[in-house]
Amino acid sequence: MNAPARDIRGVMISVGEGRLLLPNASVAEVITYSDPEPVEDAPAWLLGRVRWRGWRLPLLSFAKFAGWEEEAGSYGAKVAVLKALGGNPKLPFFAVLSQGFPRLVTVAQSALAETSRDNLPAGIHSMVMLNDDAAAVPDLVGLERLIDEALSQPA
Numbered sequence: 001m002n003a004p005a006r007d008i009r010g011v012m013i014s015v016g017e018g019r020l021l022l023p024n025a026s027v028a029e030v031i032t033y034s035d036p037e038p039v040e041d042a043p044a045w046l047l048g049r050v051r052w053r054g055w056r057l058p059l060l061s062f063a064k065f066a067g068w069e070e071e072a073g074s075y076g077a078k079v080a081v082l083k084a085l086g087g088n089p090k091l092p093f094f095a096v097l098s099q100g101f102p103r104l105v106t107v108a109q110s111a112l113a114e115t116s117r118d119n120l121p122a123g124i125h126s127m128v129m130l131n132d133d134a135a136a137v138p139d140l141v142g143l144e145r146l147i148d149e150a151l152s153q154p155a
Contacts, residue, residue, distance in 0.1 A: 016063030021135035033077035066121040
């Protein structure tokens with residue numbers, strides 16, 4: 001028995017010149033950007049740690065990570081706090097730098113089309129079009145693993 005297609009709620013996050021499309025349920029909160037605490041010997045895409053509800057969360061620049069462009073926090077920047085899916089008790093959340101406030105979108109099956117899964121940068125599951133917006137669907141579990149590895153490097 002085939003269930004009818006249902007719309008889901010998503011979040012479109014601007015990262016540099018690109019966009020990420022995430023399920024709304026993966027976003028815990030959106031906070032105002034503040035300068036992160038540096039992480040010694042971290043890769044350039046790991047901007048540091050930001051404080052959130054008693055946690056010190058790793059802050060990722062997805063644009064730098066994917067090799068799209070340089071991206072730094074600036075006036076109007078936001079931080080999307082994402083729920084980690086990998087089950088690592090040391091990394092229940094992580095944060096992604098966003099240019100401006102993420103926007104809620106309705107993701108209807110009829111409005112979503114995958115455009116590519118080939119030759120994509122690390123951390124990207126696929127590229128899609130949602131209506132007229134191109135976006136990357138990130139590999140959240142893969143990102144968590146890379147963040148954990150970067151934080152576990154000996155100083």
